[in-house]
Amino acid sequence: MIRFENVSVRYDGAEKHTLSGIDLTIPEGELVLLVGPSGVGKSTLLGAVSGLVPHFTGGTLTGRVTVDGRDTRTHKPRELADVVGTVGQDPLSHFVTDTVEDELAYGMESLGIAPDVMRRRVEETLDLLGLADLRDRAISTLSGGQQQRVAIGSVLTTHPKVLVLDEPTSALDPAAAEEVLAVLQRLVHDLGTTVLMAEHRLERVVQYADQVLLLPGPGQAPVLGEPADVMAQSPVHPPVVGLGRLAGWSPLPLSVRDARRRAAGLRAGLADRTPEEVEAPPAAAPVAEAERLSLRRGRIEALRDVSLAVRPGETVALMGRNGAGKSTLLNALVGMQTPSGGRVTVGGRTPAKTAPKEMVRRVGLVPQEPRDLLYADTVAAECAAADHDAGAESGTCRALVSALLPGVPDDTHPRDLSEGQRLALALALVLTGKPPLLLLDEPTRGLDYAAKARLVTILRGLAAEGHALVLATHDVELAAELAHRVVILADGEVVADGPTPEVVVSSPSFAPQVAKILAPQKWLTVAQVRDALSGESTP
Amino acid sequence: MSTTAGRTTLRAPAAGRSNALHAGAWWLWALGLAAAASRTTNPLLLGLLVGVAGYVVAARRTDAPWARSYGAFVKLGLAVLVIRLAFSVFLGSPIPGQHVLFQLPEVPLPEWAKGVRLGGKVTAEQLVFALYDGLKLATLLICVGAANALANPARLLKSLPGALYEAGVAVVVAMTFAPNMVADVVRLRTARRLRGRPTGGVKAIVQIGLPVLEGALERSVALAASMDARGYGRTAHVPARVRHFTTVLTLGGLLGVCAGTYGLLAAEGAGYGVPVLVIGLAAAMGGLRLGGRRSVRTRYRPDRWGVRAWVVAGSGVVVAGLMVWAGSYDAGALHPGVVPLVAPEFPLWPALSILVGLLPAVVAPVPVGGVRGGK
DSSP states (O other): OEEEEEEEEEOTTOSSOSEEEEEEEEOTTOEEEEEOOTTSSHHHHHHHHHTHHHHTTOSEEEEEEEETTEETTTSOGGGSTTTEEEEOSOGGGGOOSSBHHHHHHHHHHHHTOOHHHHHHHHHHHHHHTTOGGGTTSBGGGSOHHHHHHHHHHHHHTTOOSEEEEESTTTTSOHHHHHHHHHHHHHIIIIIOOEEEEEOSOHHHHGGGOSEEEEOOSTTSOOEEEOHHHHHHHOSSOOHHHHHHHHHTOSSOOOSHHHHHHHTHHHHHHHTTOOOOOOOOOOOOOOSEEEEEEEEEETTEEEEEEEEEEEOTTOEEEEEOSTTSSHHHHHHHHHTSSOOSEEEEEETTBOGGGSOHHHHTTTEEEEOSSGGGGOOSSSHHHHHHHHHHHHTOOTTHHHHHHHHHSTTOOTTOOGGGSOHHHHHHHHHHHHHTTOOSEEEEESTTTTOOHHHHHHHHHHHHHHHHTTOEEEEEOSOHHHHHHHOSEEEEEETTEEEEEEEHHHHHHTOTTTOOHHHHHHTTSOOOOHHHHHHHHHHHHOO | OHHHHHHHHHSOOBOOTTTOOOHHHHHHHHHHHHHHHTTOOOHHHHHHHHHHHHHHHHHHOOSSGGGGHHHHHHHHHHHHHHHHHHHHHHHOOSOOOSOEEEEEEEEOOOGGGTTOOEEEEEEHHHHHHHHHHHHHHHHHHHHHHHHHHHSOHHHHHHTSOGGGHHHHHHHHHHHHHHHHHHHHHHHHHHHGGGGTOOSOHHHHHHHHHHHHHHHHHHHHHHHHHHHHHTTTTOBOOOOHHHHHHHHHHHHHHHHHHHHHHHHHHTSTTHHHHHHHHHHHHHHHHHHHHHHGGGBOOOOSSOOOOOHHHHHHHHHHHHHHHHHHHHHHHOHHHHSOOTTTTOOOOOOHHHHHHHHGGGTHHHHSOBOTTTOSSOO
16 A cells, blocks of 8 residues: 655755665555654654655655655646555644534535535544534634544545654643544544544554564664554663563563563562552652632633642652643743642742742743744754853753754754753753752653653652652653642542542553553552562562 | 424524534625625714624634633724714814814924824814714624624535635634744743743743744644645646736736725715626626635535525615715714814614614524524
8 A cells, every 4th residue: 555665755954864775665554553663754754654744844855755655756646646645743723614614615615525525524534533512613712632532523525545643642631642543443443534643652553563663763764563563672662661671571472461461470479579669758748739720711610629748859740631721830830821729839938929030949830842842943042041051150051952852063053952851951951040849840741761761760859859840740650650639630620639649550541551460459560560570570 | 393393493593613603694794794884974973883793793603712812892882982082182273163172282293294293172062073083983893793703613614615725724724823823932931931931031032032033933834744744735737828817807806896895985976886896796796606616625514505604695685775875865863063163863774774783692503512592
C-alpha cells in the first residue's frame, strides 16, 4: 500500500539528510506504529506519505514514494486527498469549519462528491466514531478526545485507504486516549484501513500495532518487524517491555494482559519484599497551602472546596481528566487567577495580591507550552532578562542553563531548540528566582523517553535540594517515578489524596503498567523491581 | 381534530439543521428594516423599528457565540448617538435655532479655519436635529446587529456562489482565528507574571506581540497544510473566453450594485436606484455563476430557501417598500420639523407597516432550548 524506494529527504539549508536511504513496504490493512527518538525524522516520514513533504514543506526528496500506486512526486497532496488522510499533532489547527457535521463534510466537498453520497457518509462516520450526539456542536466546545475523533472522522469521510497520524494521543488523558485508539482499531479491523501512526507514548499504543517501524537514530536504517521483535532492540520502549526484558521473558509481552499471565513467577519472587520506601520528606511548615479554595470562571466552577498543602522537598502529582481543574489550581497557586472563595497562601503571601516580582521568588510555574515564557531571540538574552526579572546575580540563569541543558551555545534561538530543550530552558528561567515551590503543567507532553528520563533526573535533584514540586500530568508513568503523593481531581473537586502507591495501584486509569502487572503488590516502576531483584542476588 | 392538526403545521417548528432558515433571509429582513430606518428621522418610528428588531432577536436567537453580538451592536448604536450629540454641542451646527440652552466658551480659531467653530451657543433645535440624526444611524446599526445575531455567519458564507468560495473560506478562517489570537494574547499576558513582570500596560502588549503573531502564523501554516492534504484547491479547466466574460460580468455587475445602492439610500435617486441595482445584481450573479465552473466543489446540506425564508425576507422587503411609499404620501410625518421645534407626531399607517417586520418572530423555526415560551 505504501512503498518507499531508496528515499532520502533533505530540507533547504540543512546540513544533513533528515531521512536517508529508506526502503520499505507497508502492506494493506495493517496498523503500523512508527517509533524512534525525537528528531529522527518521524514527522518527515509521515509527511512524505501524504505528499506534504516536499510539496508543502519544501526541501528535496530523492527516490520514490508511492501510495496505492500513486507517485507522490507527480501527485500533490490535494490529489492524494482521496487516498491518504492525514491528522497532525494538534487537532485544533486541522479544523477548517466550526461545527462537527460541516467538518466531516469538508473534505468530501473539496473532492466534489455528490450531495446524497456525502450525506450518507457523514451519517455513517458519525456512528462509526460515536459522534452522533455531537453533530451540531461547535468544535471549540469539544473535549480533547472528542476533537481528535472529529479530526480522524474528517479525513475518513473521503474513504482513504491510508490514514497517517502524528501523535494522536499525546495531549490526551488516559481515558480519551483509549477512546481514540478504540476507533483506530475498529478502522483497521472493520474497514481494512492501513494506519501509519507515530507516537511517543508507547505504553498506550504498542499492543495495538501489527508491525512496528523503528527509526533507531538519525541516518540509521529503519527496522520494520513484529512489535515484540522490534521492541527487544528498540532504544525507546514502554515499561511493560522494560519489565519483560528485565525478567528475561521471550517473546516479549506488549500488553499488560500478556505480561500478567507471565508474571506469576516474578510476583512470587517479589512477594516477601517491599518496594524501597520512597523517603517521605521531613515534616516542615508547608510552602503552599490552599484552604477550601473555589474558583469560578463565568458560570463554571473550575474548583470547588479544594484543600491542599505542599511541604518542602515533597513532589505532588495532580491527575485527572482534561478539564478537571489541574491547570486552574496551578494558576491559582501562582496568582494568575483570583480565587472566588477560600484562601491560598504561598510562602506566606496571597499570590493574586502580590506583585509578580515578589512572587517569582516564592513560586515558579512552567506552563504547558514552555514557549509562552520565552520572548527574547537568543538563549543569552533570555538569561539576562531572567536575572534582571528575578533580581538575581547576573550569570545565575546561565549557570542553571548550562547545568540543565549542557552544550547549548549562547546565540541559539529558543525556537530552534527541541521540545525537551525548550522545557529545560523554561525550567532554568523559572528557577533563577530560586522559588521554593515549583509547578509544572504537563511537562512530558511531546517528550521522548530519553528526554523524559533527563527530566526525571533533574526534578529528583530539585526535590532532594528541598524544592517542593507540583506536577499536573496525564503521564501515569511520570507520576509513578517522581511523586510522593498523588492528588486526583474530578470536576474541580479533590477525589483522592494520598501516597502514590495507595492511590494509583487500585485505579484502573491512573495505575502505571508495572503496578497493573504486579498488583496487588505495590511496585510502581521498572527501576524499583530492578533494585529489588539485584538486592536479592547480592546477599 | 383537523383544526389542531392545522394549527400544528402552521406553528413554527423547532429549528434543526434541515429546516434552518436561510441566513440570507435574515439579512434581507434586517436590511429591509435598515432601509426603512434610512427613510425617516421620526424618533417614534425609529424607536418602533428598534423595538421590532429587538423583539425578533429575543424570540429567535440561539445561544451561539455570534448571537451575543446583538448587545454589542446596541451599545455601538448608543455610542454613535452620544458621539453625534457631543459633536453637535462642541462643534456647533448649521441649524439656525432660537432656543439657546446654554453658552459654551467659544475658542477663537485662525482665519484659515473659517467655517469651523469650537464651542459657542448650543440651541435646542441643533440638539434635537443631532438626536434624530444619531438615532437614525443607531437604528441602522441595530438592524445590522439583529441580522448578525440571527444568521450564522459561516452558513451565510457557505451560501455564497462557488466563485466566491475562496473568499468565503478566508473569512471563515479569519473568524475562527480571531478568538484563538485573543486567547493567545490573554495566555501570554498572564504568562508574563511567571517571569515576574507586570501583566498590564502597553509594554506587555508590545512584548507579547511577536510571540502572538508567531503563534498565529504557525497555526495558519498548519491549517494550510491540513487543507491542502484534504483536497482544497482542486480545480477544473475553464476556457479563456469564458474566464474573460466572467470578469466583465462580475465587475460591471458590482459597479451597478454600488450605483444602485447609492441611489436607493441617497433619497434623491430613488427613480434610477432600483432598476440599476437589479441589473447590477443580475450581471454579478451571472458572472459568479460562470466563475463557479472552475470549482469542482459540491455542497453538503446547503440551507434551503423555503416558504418560511420567503416570508421572513418578504416581511423585511415589505417594510422597506411601505416606508418608501409612506415617504410620498406622508413626508411630513416621517421627517418631523426641527425649526420651528414641534413634537413629532405618530403617523398611524407607517407605524402599522413597520409592525409587518414582526412576522419572523412567528414564522421562523424556534431554536431549541434557547427560547422562552415554547415547549
